[in-house]
Amino acid sequence: MSERERLEPLRAKADEVLAPWPGWDGESPYLELVAIDPVTRIRLGHRFVPVAAGRRLHVVRDAS
Secondary structure (H helix, E strand, O other): OOHHHHHHHHHHHHHHOOOOOOOOOOOOOEEEEEEOOOOOOEEEEEEEEHHHHEEEEEEEOOOO
């Protein structure tokens, strides 16, 4: 399996996880949520969200 083939489903999962978060309004303080491949440390996706949304965040070091 090539690296590209391995990363495609991970990127799709990152998009699925990040999509429900509210979008940043462009003015208020924000956080950047980032999904990173734990093996290669490549950024799989990101999303800017209002700081208020961050109160529901939980840090996860490894998940599937």
